[in-house]
Amino acid sequence: MTGRAVITGIGVVAPGGIGREAFWDLLTAGRTATRTISLFDPTGFRSRIAAECDFDPAAAGLSPQQIRRMDRAAQFAIVCTREALADSGIELGGLSPERIGVSIGSAVGCTMGLEEEYAVLSDAGQRWLVDHSYGVPHLYGYMVPSTLAVEVAWEVDAEGPVTLVSTGCTSGLDAVGHGVQLIAEGSADVVIAGATDAPLSPITSACFDAIKATSADNDDPSTASRPFDADRHGFVLGEGSAVLVLEEREAALRRGARIYAEISGFANRANGFHMTGLKPDGREMAEAIRVALDRARLDPTDVDYINAHGSGTKQNDRHETAAFKRSLGDHAYKVPVSSIKSMVGHSLGAIGSIEVAACALALQRQVVPPTANLRTRDPECDLDYVPLTAREHKTDAVLCVGSGFGGFQSAMVLGRG
Template identity: 65%
Template sequence: MITGIGVVAPRGIGVKNFWETLTSGRSATRNITAFDATGFRSRIAAECDFLPTEHGLTQEQAARMSRSSQFAHVAAREALAQSGLEVTERVAARTGVALGSAVGSVRELDRLYREISGDGASWELAPEKAGPYLADYNTPSSLVREIAWLTGAQGPAAMISAGCTSGLDAVGYACEILREGSADVMITGATDAPITPITVACFDAIKATSPHNDDPEHASRPFDRDRDGFVLGEGGAVFVLETAEHAHARGAHVIAEVAAFAARCNAHHMTALRPDGREMAAAIDSALTTARIAPEAIDYINAHGSGTKQNDRHETAAYKRSLGDAARRTPVSSIKSVIGHSLGAIGSIELAACALAIEHGVIPPTANLHTPDPDCDLDYVPLVAREQRVDVALSVGSGFGGFQSAAVLVKEGAHR
């Protein structure tokens, strides 16, 4: 059971601002300000206007934590406050942490490497210039440690890094920990701050990101005929996840229930996807079977919707393959059109969007979808949010290496 949500996203720090941004249908993409992007093929991203000390972190915490850790810290604090959970000594022993991230503290590693190598000019490094936190930044599990320190959690702890499905996979892992009885509460979600020269260069090299630099706000165009790649984003989302017994015993408000999670890998290619959507469909089929939910019961699909031609067509085929006739009657949207693609964090941010769609009865739109691709011929909720009751939401993720994940969220008591 999800009893608390915290979000840090572009133009959406805090759940309220995040939801208003999504439902507005206006993209947060702009020219990169985090560094001088002159000379890069893609010079745009969806950045968070985030100063850690303005969001409750001390100067010492801001100096110690990577930007990814800062996002997770602020989101976890909001989720805990919303849940009303008091982490007493007894609760702490049965509370765990599972976080996802694709690139961890890459922003800080990028910056410190430049400092200790003379901006990359020398193989002879000067580690004394790195400061005291380089080892932390090089260790992705430091993200988990920070959240355990914040919450006092003393139960199972894990770092999940599976590329762009990390945010879904971390929540799926947390659910398994709860189901096996190793914990009563899991603080879970994902965080990433990938807007750095090295990350931008990586995606430039394979031409995966949009070069639509002259009009950043309209660059992210999932399922549109004229799309030309995804737009990087950053942020994080954290959930307080509890067993039903624990949540009900303390009278917690349940925002949504994670009914099922499933993952598959295509063992096919590092970046290529089969056009028939077979691997994503397999993950969807497995999740629906576990949840005992029929395809026609799905009220909303939060798409991976990256805005690459390959992914969007693969995904459309997967829905048709898995859901059959119900695929054409089910609203689908991509929030990456609004907040970009924050790599490992996006799966958790998209789950937050699903939970809020259930809570508010509103489906966020796909921004910038003006001319649909004829091969993407489903109901992709273009431009404008749609009021509709949502009892069951499906969220999917797709990552380099062939990773495919799917999660089903339901309104408490619905379709069970």
């Protein structure tokens, strides 16, 4: 029997507010959380803006030992996991540990911990031969991205499949998709799935500065993230996490769980073309959308809302606009499309799971988040991008897409549970 995966709990750490409700309030108000970087001195960088989380690990309930041991990305994931579990009302203690799985995505792992420790060991980069004795005992854990999934597994006492998915900017979508597969194949009854990234460090900023992918609109950070706008100049880095409780649908119904959404279809493809470039026809993303809809047993005309990747780069915005037209035909002009990156920035691997959380809330509350800062539409992006203001909208099926360096293209379909 094929299991059907539903979302019964949501936890979010995002720019502009900690927690699921603060996140949703920000989105529906159309507020932006982008600002001048405060986590390090950005002087001298081309792009000096980001969407930072106002996150206090102690106030969020982490112990001094956890704070000392965990990178910021792991701290985000644990806080989200706790919120998601409390939201779901599930008692994991009544389940066999072998039936609990974990699937966590991350594009850049423990970037902040690694960079901070390298600065100490190398005396701020002055020494080529570093002195390892100055490193923290958990330095090896920072080097191994799977540490993030392990921390979540320890938190929930999971002894089933535990996986770290790292596929660039589609990591969050792909990690949730992997969790859905574990439910479908019967490998787990409950999967804690999501993603986390805390990439706001000098090395990350330098990398994106080098390829001029990030916005340099430093004088007005609040309007710098402008997906689909003719005056956009690149994406705005962000950070954050979202974690979902996935359960087999019938089991969730038996225990009387509130169901946010069912994840009914998922597919991913790669373009085999270029590390950072995209073909303008959107063929690979369109193919992922087609397969995801087929698996959900839906027609293109059944899609009521599209949560776009919408990074705010010209090539991405035009690429996915073409993909929507290619996969949905004339219906692409009738369905609302929006990008929450306009408000919470682009948190690399984490953003996919944050967007899935937004989609689940949009289904439950029948409201479509807006695309903030969209005032002058790119004439090559001629769909309904829900500019500036959230919209009440009858929604039964949501399409959520992601696009990542390396040519990764992912699509997920969510329906009312």
